Amino acid sequence: MHPDRLSLTFAALADPTRRAILVRLSSGARTVTELAAPHDMSMPAISKHLRVLERCGLIERSREAQWRPCRIKAAPIKEAVDWMEQYRRHWEESLDRLEEYLQELQKEKPHGRRKK
Amino acid sequence: MHPDRLSLTFAALADPTRRAILVRLSSGARTVTELAAPHDMSMPAISKHLRVLERCGLIERSREAQWRPCRIKAAPIKEAVDWMEQYRRHWEESLDRLEEYLQELQKEKPHGRRKK
DNA sequence: GGGGCGTTTAACCATTTGGTTAAATACAGA
DNA sequence: TCTGTATTTAACCAAATGGTTAAACGCCCC
Numbered sequence: 001m002h003p004d005r006l007s008l009t010f011a012a013l014a015d016p017t018r019r020a021i022l023v024r025l026s027s028g029a030r031t032v033t034e035l036a037a038p039h040d041m042s043m044p045a046i047s048k049h050l051r052v053l054e055r056c057g058l059i060e061r062s063r064e065a066q067w068r069p070c071r072i073k074a075a076p077i078k079e080a081v082d083w084m085e086q087y088r089r090h091w092e093e094s095l096d097r098l099e100e101y102l103q104e105l106q107k108e109k110p111h112g113r114r115k116k
Numbered sequence: 117m118h119p120d121r122l123s124l125t126f127a128a129l130a131d132p133t134r135r136a137i138l139v140r141l142s143s144g145a146r147t148v149t150e151l152a153a154p155h156d157m158s159m160p161a162i163s164k165h166l167r168v169l170e171r172c173g174l175i176e177r178s179r180e181a182q183w184r185p186c187r188i189k190a191a192p193i194k195e196a197v198d199w200m201e202q203y204r205r206h207w208e209e210s211l212d213r214l215e216e217y218l219q220e221l222q223k224e225k226p227h228g229r230r231k232k
Numbered sequence: 233g234g235g236g237c238g239t240t241t242a243a244c245c246a247t248t249t250g251g252t253t254a255a256a257t258a259c260a261g262a
Numbered sequence: 263t264c265t266g267t268a269t270t271t272a273a274c275c276a277a278a279t280g281g282t283t284a285a286a287c288g289c290c291c292c
C-alpha cells in the first residue's frame with residue numbers, strides 16, 4: 001500500500017496507458033470514451049486507470065449529462081518534479097563519488113574488525 | 117510488465133523505502149548494510165529494492181572485497197523529469213479547459229445521436 | 233416509460249510486488 | 263583451512279495490479 005501522495009503519483013505515472021491518457025488530456029478535457037478510443041482495451045480497464053489517476057489527484061472528473069469529462073491537475077506533477085529536482089543536483093555531482101568511497105573503504109580496512 | 121525504462125523508473129520511485137535509499141545515496145556511495153541500517157526491514161528486502169533500482173539504471177553496484185557499494189546514476193531521473201516538464205506547461209495552462217470543453221459538448225448535443 | 237448510450241461496479245483471474253526466513257555464496261583475515 | 267562478515271538466492275506468502283466479461287446505473291430522447 002502507498003499511503004503518501006508522492007508514492008501514488010509515481011505509481012500512477014509508471015503505466016504507459018496512464019501516461020498516454022495524461023498526454024491526451026494536456027490538450028484539454030476529454031470524455032472517458034474519447035480517452036479509451038486509442039487503446040486496445042476494454043472500457044472497464046480504462047475506467048480503472050482513470051480511478052488510479054484520480055486517487056492521486058492527477059485528474060478530476062465532473063458530470064455533464066451522461067458524460068464524465070476528465071481534466072488534468074498539475075499539482076501532483078509539480079510535487080513529483082520538486083522531489084526529483086531537490087536531489088538532482090547532488091545526483092549529477094556524485095558521478096565519481098564511488099572512487100572517493102572506495103578510498104574511504106581502503107582506509108578503514110587495513111585490519112580492523114571494527115563494529116558497524 | 118513494464119518494458120520501457122521510463123515506466124521502470126517511475127515504478128522504482130513509487131516506493132518510499134527506495135526513495136529514502138536514493139536520498140541517502142545522494143550524499144555519496146554506500147554499502148548495502150549501510151543503506152539497510154535506517155530501515156526496519158530484512159536484508160533480502162533491501163537487496164530486492166536495490167535490484168529494482170538497478171534494473172532501471174537509477175543505481176550501479178560494483179565490487180570491493182566483500183562489499184557491494186552502490187552509487188546513484190542521474191540519467192533515468194533526468195528522463196523522468198524531462199517527460200514531466202514536456203507537458204507541465206500544458207497541464208498548468210489547462211486549469212480551466214473544462215469550461216471550454218463543456219461548451220463544446222453543449223454545441224454537439226442539441227439533438228444529435230451522432231456516431232463517432 | 234422504454235431504448236440506447238456512456239460509464240461504473242462486481243466478480244473473477246494471472247502476474248507482480250514487497251515482505252519473510254533459511255540457505256548459499258563470496259571474501260578477509262588469523 | 264576455518265571462522266566471521268557481507269550479500270544474494272530460493273522458496274514461500276499476502277496483497278496489489280492490470281486485465282477480462284457480465285451486469286448495473288444514470289441520463290437523454292422519443
